[in-house]
Amino acid sequence: MADIATHDTDHATDHGHHSSTGLSNNKLAMWLFLGSECLLFGGLISTYMLYRGRVQNGPHPSQIYDVPFTSVSSFVLLMSSLTMVLAVSSAQRKDDSKTNLWLLITGLLGATFVGGQVYEFTTFYREGLGFTTSLFSSSFYSLTGFHGVHVSVGVIMLLSLRGIIKKGKITGDKAEVVELIGLYWHFVDIVWIIIFTLVYLIPS
Amino acid sequence: MSTNELTLTPSQSPGLVKSPLSISPSGSLGAVRRPVNTTGWREWLFTVDHKKIGIMYGCVAFVFFIVGGVEALFIRLQLALPDGRILSADKYNQMFTMHGTTMIFLFAMPMAAAFANYFLPLQIGARDVAFPRLNALSFWLFVSGGLILNASWFLGGAADGGWFMYAPNSGPVFSPSNGVDFWVLGLQIAGIASLIGSINLIVTVLNMRAPGMTLMKMPVFTWMILVVQFLLVFSLPVITVALVLLMFQRSYGATFFDVSQGADPLLWQHLFWIFGHPEVYVLILPGFGIISEVLPTFSRKPLFGYPFVVFSGASIGLVGFGVWAHHMFASGLGPVSVAVFSMATMAIAIPTGVKIFNWILTMWGGKIWYSVAMKFAIGLVVLFTIGGLSGVTHAVAPSDTQQTDTYYIVAHFHYVLVGGMMFGLFSGFYYWWPKVFGKMLNEKLGNWNFWLMLIGMNLTFGPMHILGLQGQPRRMYIWTEARAGEGFFNFGFWNLVSSIGSFVLAVGVLFFIINVIKTARNPERAPLDPWDARTLEWLTTSPPKVYNFDRIPVVHHLDEFFHRKYVEDETTHTMTQIATCEDLMRAEEAAADTGIHLPGPSYWPLLLAIGVAVLGMGVIYGTPIMVVGALVVLFSSFGWVLEPSVPEPIDFDSPSTDGHTKEIAPLG
Numbered sequence: 001m002a003d004i005a006t007h008d009t010d011h012a013t014d015h016g017h018h019s020s021t022g023l024s025n026n027k028l029a030m031w032l033f034l035g036s037e038c039l040l041f042g043g044l045i046s047t048y049m050l051y052r053g054r055v056q057n058g059p060h061p062s063q064i065y066d067v068p069f070t071s072v073s074s075f076v077l078l079m080s081s082l083t084m085v086l087a088v089s090s091a092q093r094k095d096d097s098k099t100n101l102w103l104l105i106t107g108l109l110g111a112t113f114v115g116g117q118v119y120e121f122t123t124f125y126r127e128g129l130g131f132t133t134s135l136f137s138s139s140f141y142s143l144t145g146f147h148g149v150h151v152s153v154g155v156i157m158l159l160s161l162r163g164i165i166k167k168g169k170i171t172g173d174k175a176e177v178v179e180l181i182g183l184y185w186h187f188v189d190i191v192w193i194i195i196f197t198l199v200y201l202i203p204s
Numbered sequence: 205m206s207t208n209e210l211t212l213t214p215s216q217s218p219g220l221v222k223s224p225l226s227i228s229p230s231g232s233l234g235a236v237r238r239p240v241n242t243t244g245w246r247e248w249l250f251t252v253d254h255k256k257i258g259i260m261y262g263c264v265a266f267v268f269f270i271v272g273g274v275e276a277l278f279i280r281l282q283l284a285l286p287d288g289r290i291l292s293a294d295k296y297n298q299m300f301t302m303h304g305t306t307m308i309f310l311f312a313m314p315m316a317a318a319f320a321n322y323f324l325p326l327q328i329g330a331r332d333v334a335f336p337r338l339n340a341l342s343f344w345l346f347v348s349g350g351l352i353l354n355a356s357w358f359l360g361g362a363a364d365g366g367w368f369m370y371a372p373n374s375g376p377v378f379s380p381s382n383g384v385d386f387w388v389l390g391l392q393i394a395g396i397a398s399l400i401g402s403i404n405l406i407v408t409v410l411n412m413r414a415p416g417m418t419l420m421k422m423p424v425f426t427w428m429i430l431v432v433q434f435l436l437v438f439s440l441p442v443i444t445v446a447l448v449l450l451m452f453q454r455s456y457g458a459t460f461f462d463v464s465q466g467a468d469p470l471l472w473q474h475l476f477w478i479f480g481h482p483e484v485y486v487l488i489l490p491g492f493g494i495i496s497e498v499l500p501t502f503s504r505k506p507l508f509g510y511p512f513v514v515f516s517g518a519s520i521g522l523v524g525f526g527v528w529a530h531h532m533f534a535s536g537l538g539p540v541s542v543a544v545f546s547m548a549t550m551a552i553a554i555p556t557g558v559k560i561f562n563w564i565l566t567m568w569g570g571k572i573w574y575s576v577a578m579k580f581a582i583g584l585v586v587l588f589t590i591g592g593l594s595g596v597t598h599a600v601a602p603s604d605t606q607q608t609d610t611y612y613i614v615a616h617f618h619y620v621l622v623g624g625m626m627f628g629l630f631s632g633f634y635y636w637w638p639k640v641f642g643k644m645l646n647e648k649l650g651n652w653n654f655w656l657m658l659i660g661m662n663l664t665f666g667p668m669h670i671l672g673l674q675g676q677p678r679r680m681y682i683w684t685e686a687r688a689g690e691g692f693f694n695f696g697f698w699n700l701v702s703s704i705g706s707f708v709l710a711v712g713v714l715f716f717i718i719n720v721i722k723t724a725r726n727p728e729r730a731p732l733d734p735w736d737a738r739t740l741e742w743l744t745t746s747p748p749k750v751y752n753f754d755r756i757p758v759v760h761h762l763d764e765f766f767h768r769k770y771v772e773d774e775t776t777h778t779m780t781q782i783a784t785c786e787d788l789m790r791a792e793e794a795a796a797d798t799g800i801h802l803p804g805p806s807y808w809p810l811l812l813a814i815g816v817a818v819l820g821m822g823v824i825y826g827t828p829i830m831v832v833g834a835l836v837v838l839f840s841s842f843g844w845v846l847e848p849s850v851p852e853p854i855d856f857d858s859p860s861t862d863g864h865t866k867e868i869a870p871l872g
Contacts, residue, residue, distance in 0.1 A: 019411035025334040028411060032403045036437045043445030043475060047460070054466045131458060135465050138458035142449065160842070 030180050034187045041191050044143045045198060051135040052199075058133035061140075064124055065200050073116035074196050077151070080109035081189045084182045091178040099178060100162050106185065107158035110151050117148045140199070147195055150188045157181050239805045240851050250805040252336035255748060257343050258322030259640065265314035268350055272306035273713065275299050277706055280664070284703035286685040286696060296681035297364035298383065302353075304367030305387065308487065309394050310350045312621070315629050316490035317342070317401055320429045322640060324405060326741035326748060327423045329414025329757045334407040336803040337849060342401035344813030349394030352820060356386035363387035366679065368480065368531075369450070371461035371472035376454050382824060388451045389820040392444060396816070399440045402433035409433075414740070416759035420514070423739045423763075424507060427514045428493030431521040435482040435489075438525070443479035446472055455823050470535060477528035485524040487621060488588075489517060491628020492559060495581035498635050499563050501735050502578035503570030506763060509562045516555030516562075523552050533601045534608040542601045549599035556592055560585060575735070576650030580631035583658055587623025591616055594669065609679075612672025618665040622709075630657070630716070637723070638730035642746045646726075649719040656712030663705025667698035733785030738766040743788060754796035804851035808844040815840055 021028060052061055087102035121141070129137045161181060165174065239250045248256060278299050282288040291299060325333055333339050356362040363383040365374040374384050409430045413422070422430075450472070452458035459465045461472060500507045507513060529537055529545040537545075563585050572578065594616040598604045607613055630653075637645045674693050676683070688695035733742050743765050744753055761767040768788055770779040815836030822830025 020413055021410050023411070025407050025411050028407045029335065029403050032406055032437055036399060036403075036441050038441075039438055040441035040445060043442050047445070047449065047471065047475075050468060050471060051460075056465055131452075131456065133459075135459050135462075135467055138452065138460055142452060142458070160845075164846070 024176065026176065026180055027183075030183050034183065037187065037191075041143075041146070041194075044139075044146055045194065048139040048143045048199065051139040054135040056134055058128050058130070058137060059124075061136060062203060064127055064129055066120070066123075067200055069116070070120065070196065070200050073113050073120075074192060076109050076116070077113040077189055077192055080106045080113070081186055083109060084185045088175070088179050088182045091175040094175070096165060096174075099174075100165060103158050103162045103165075103178070107155050107162070110155040110158065110185075114148055114151050114155065117144065117151075121145075143195065143199070147188070147191060150191075154181070154185050154188055157184070238847065238851055239807060247805075249810060250340075250807055252332075252340045252803050252805055252809070253750065254321050254325050254333050254336065254339060255640075255750075255752075257339050258318050258320075261314050261318035261321055261343055261346070264347055264350065265311050265318060268306050268310035268354075269315070269713075271354065272303050272311055273710060275303040275306065277710060279303060280703040280706040282681065283683065283699050285700065286683055286688065288682055291681065293681045294361070294364065297679070298357075298362040300679060301364050301366050301369075301387075302357075302362045305353065305363070305391075307621075308367060308483070309391060310346075310353065312487045312625055312629075313394075313398060314346055314350075316429075316432070316487070317346075317398075319425075319490060319494065319629070319632055319636070320405055320432075321401075323636065323741055324408060324426055324429055325412070326744070326752060327426045327739055328409060328412065328417055329740050329753060329759065330408065330412040331752050331756075331800070332803060333404050334412060335404045337806050337809050337844065338400050338404050340806070340809035341812055342397045342404065344810050345393055345397035345400070345816060348813050348817035348820075349390045349392075349397060351390075352386055352393065352817060353390030356383045356390075359386070368476055369472075370469075370476075371450055371453075372463055372467070372469055374450060374472075375461050385451070385454055385824050388447050388454070389823055392447050392451070393816055393820055395440050395444055395447070398436050402436035402440075405429060405433045406437065414757050414759050417764075420511065421759055421762045421764070424496035424510065424513055424517075425490075425493035425739075428489040428496070428517050431517050432486050432489045435486050435521050435524065439479045439482040439486075442475055446475035446479070449475075451823065470532070473532050473535060474528070477531045478525075480531065481528040482521070482524045484620075485520055487625045488628075489520070491584060491625045491631075492517060494628045494632040494635070495563065495584050497739060498577050498581040498631050499566045500763075501635070501737050502573045502575055502581070503567045504573070504736070505566055505570040506738075506766075507562070508565040508568075509558075510762060512558055513562050516558040519555045520552060523548060523555070527552060530599060530601075530604070533604045546599055546601045550596060553592065553596050553599070560589055560592075573735075575634065576645070576647055576654055577631045577634035577735075579651075579654045580627045580634065583654070584624055584627040584631065587619055587627060587658075587661065591619025591621075591623055594619065607672060609677055610672035611668040611676045611678060614678055615665050615668035615672055618661075618668070622661050622665065627657075630654075633716070635735065636741075638734050639741060639746050639748070641723070642730055643723050643726060643728065644730045644734060645723050646719050649715055649722065653712050653715040653719060656708055656715060658712075660705050660707070660709030660712050664702050664709055665705075667702045667705075671695060671698050671702070731785075732789060736769075738763040740765055742785060743768070743792065745789070751800045751802060754792040756797070801850050803849045806844070806847060808840045808847065812837060812840040812844065 019025065019028075023031070055061075083102050083106040087099055087106055090098035090102055129140075131138060131141050158181060161177065239246060248260065251257065278291060279296070282290045282296060282299075321333070321339065325331065354362075360382045363369065363374075363379075363386065364381070365379055365384060365387075369384065369387065372378065409422070409426060419427075449458070449460040453460050453462070459467065461467050461469070463469060496507055496513055527545055527549045529541055530549045533542055533545075563581075567582075594612070598607060598613070598616065634645050634650055637643070670693065674689065674695065676695060676699075683695055683699065685696060730746055732746060740757055740759075741748075743757055757764065765788075769781055769783050769785065771782050772779055815833050817833070819830055819833030819837060822828070822833050
């Protein structure tokens, strides 16, 4: 959805209108969307917390998590927040080539994280944790899978934005478009910090 | 200031409409040529005008209202006499499930969205909503969701688990037909529609009010819609989680509601009602907003205690998030939870009571004009109070455990929803019809409509209090003479009364339809300001111009339009008319803005909605269909992002030579 929310940027900001809140329409909409997303992840996290100890078949969480591996991929994702900040800052300085570079790096770091998740899911599946194995497995894959889809959508947005900037097709405030995707990206990272803590670090 | 329109002097316009970058003609168009100069049905299909979208919302919602109404009549026919044979047990289950689902998600919410879409920008003095294309997307997604929900009737049977669809009963073991799958997908899509719509309207209200219109000078209708949108933004994601979990279980074998695996049957109930209770206020608050406009207008008095009405509406919304478990008192939550939720639920009666007193005091001492709109508004106050009082009896947990799953509950929520929400919407129809269509609905037919609905409504749902207290369970598809009881409390008698009442109610609605048809054929135009109204939507023609206002009004008062017509005498506090609406309109037209640029029509909202619908169908009919849907979604998302929301000059067939764009709207 988030990519849709960015579409009106050219229109909403480039004519120098002031809004009642001081936030542009796009940014306000993005904040509301992220507020709504909090409740979405809230529901999924609650479901996981309810079911994480309920294992009738297959492996138990403590038997399967590889905390060092996930810590590394979490670190990669957190670093992508840093590069995202650098992309936003370059965009605000109207430095197109730097912006494109940081967007690319952010996208690649995100893709690395998603790749790590695919690897993790494959390993878990080989060890006998299918999507339908137990309450724990269904809620684990749903929660982390939903997060993975969010990261993937973010990667698609980052890389498409880069292409669009390169072709010079953004008619409005470029920096704001980058910032909007940045908001989304940081949100997805923050959610991961919560998921990583609750799912991997706290023993069930 | 609104960010959505661009007002220019002619000398500036050539420079400003150009984008900062030089774009070749093919470059600005995205993937396909933009439908800028559409006429006929295309004009509606690709429109992004909030008024056209509002009308389409209203029409589609009304069709679903008829569908849901016919389903209700089937239910009442089945129960009218002992051993009913109209419906089988299975069809009966589908009937009441779809009746509830249709009325809530496909009639009440979109009809409120129709009013919100049409009147919210007009009431705050804006030219459109913040995201016109997203607005169109909301509408088309709602249509997709509604069609998917109802397609189930023809594709193997509709959902049959009740509108709350409790899992594990709705899981694959107990509900093997595809009905629940259609239901789950239809509601997810309708949910995305509402979410997008709510974000759009919040941004519109917060960012695009006319100069001078502070939040506390906003009309109450706009306020209530704002509260509703916040409720939607924070409650829809929760039901989305529930729907996704159920979909994963039904379509992909997940275990969330599989009790044999140790699943908790209360999980669904919590997720559903965390959404479901705010949803109740999502349904009723627009009605409250509408009558808060109608009552002052027809009492010739300002709304009594405007800030109290606003803040009690907001606090109803806020507390509404903390009362969901009162739907679950019979599920064994434990005494602490029950006590807390019981208290919270009773607390909601306070702001609601405040509102009712405010409405009564608005009418007190006013010169009341008993138009049909006013009658419906008074009807709401009376019927909602009855429904609210029976609601308080549910808040008392010990009494609620006796009432749970009886017709007493059915009586309660139909009093608040039919008597409250629906009467509010009908009040809105009569009040705003001349604004939207430029013609007055017939008052005589309107009286038939009102009185038949009022009598029918009470005949239908009044006896259900008695039936419920006698213990007739909800969702009971058949009853027998032998167990109907004796005398006053005879089930048979009251069931028959209720069924007769439902047909009286239906005839009342039929009078509305006749009224609409008759009005459409009547050539007589409505006056500009037939009700001597108070708010900004009347400061334009009827129907409003494409760009809404000749110039953006500057607001100085609550009820700005009224204060432009009347001045108050300092000492006697009497109001003297200084201008008519016609005078005001002449002044506005004389000082009209020029060069108003409006967002252009677009293919993408419709195409994206179709893509989402196909994607959803793929969950039921297989991955290849899903892939097709995903590709359509991806393609239209990119087309959307690459298309500027205001058309470029080159989007028009022949760019005019003097550098001006051809206006979609004629200049004011």
